[in-house]
Amino acid sequence: MFVVRTSGRSAAVDDDRHEFKLLGRRQSSGLDLARPATTGVRSRAVLELQQNYGRLQFRALVGGEFVPGEGDRIAWRVRCWETARPTPQQGLLPGALLPGLPARLDHAAAMGLWANLNAGALPAGQLVIDRAGYNQESSPALFTTAVKLLVHVLLAGVFGSPAEPVIRSWVATGRIPDVTAQS
Secondary structure (H helix, E strand, C coil): CEEEECCCEEEEEECCCHHHECCCCEEEEEEEECECCCCCCCEEEEEEEEEEECCEEEEEEEEEEEEECCCCEEEEEEEEECCCCCCCEECCCCCEEEECECHHHHHHHHHHHHHHHHCCCCECEEEEEEEEEECCCCCHHHHHHHHHHHHHHHHHHHHCCCCHHHHHHHHHHCCCCCHHHCC
16 A cells, blocks of 8 residues: 655555445446557556545545456446445545445546546456445545546556556646556
C-alpha cells in the first residue's frame, strides 16, 4: 500500500479490500472498441481519494480488476450496491466509510469509466469496478475522478509500470494525466 498526502488532497492505493466488495444487484455494462492488448497480467487494485473543500472532506473509494485480452474489444462492468444498514469500515485513509455504491454515485463512477473508453486508449480485455466505499460528504465529481485514476493504476499493474507517479501528480495538482501515457 502507498499513501500520498498534501493539505488539500490525499490518495491511497492497495491491492484489495474485500470488505468493500459490491454484490452487483444493479450494474452498468458494455462492450466497446479498444486497442489490441500487448501481453500483460491481471491487475487488481483499490484506490481511495480525499479532497478538502473548507471544512468538508469529500471521499471516494473504488476498486476493480483489469484482465488483458485478445482482439479489439473491452468488456466493462460497474457493479452498484447499497445495503439498508451498511456497517462502517476503515478505509485506506484515516476514517470509516460505508461499503457500497449508492444510486447517486453509481452514475458518476460509470462516467469516469466512459471518459477512458471514449478516449479509445484502453487495451482489449475485461474491466470491472467491483469495490466502493462512501461517506455522507462523498461527491459524484470525486467518484468520477477516482474511477479515472483507478484505470491508470490498473493499467500500470497490467503492464508493469509504477502507479505512484500518476497518483502523486493528482495529489499535487488535482489533474489527471493522459491515459494514453500509461500504456
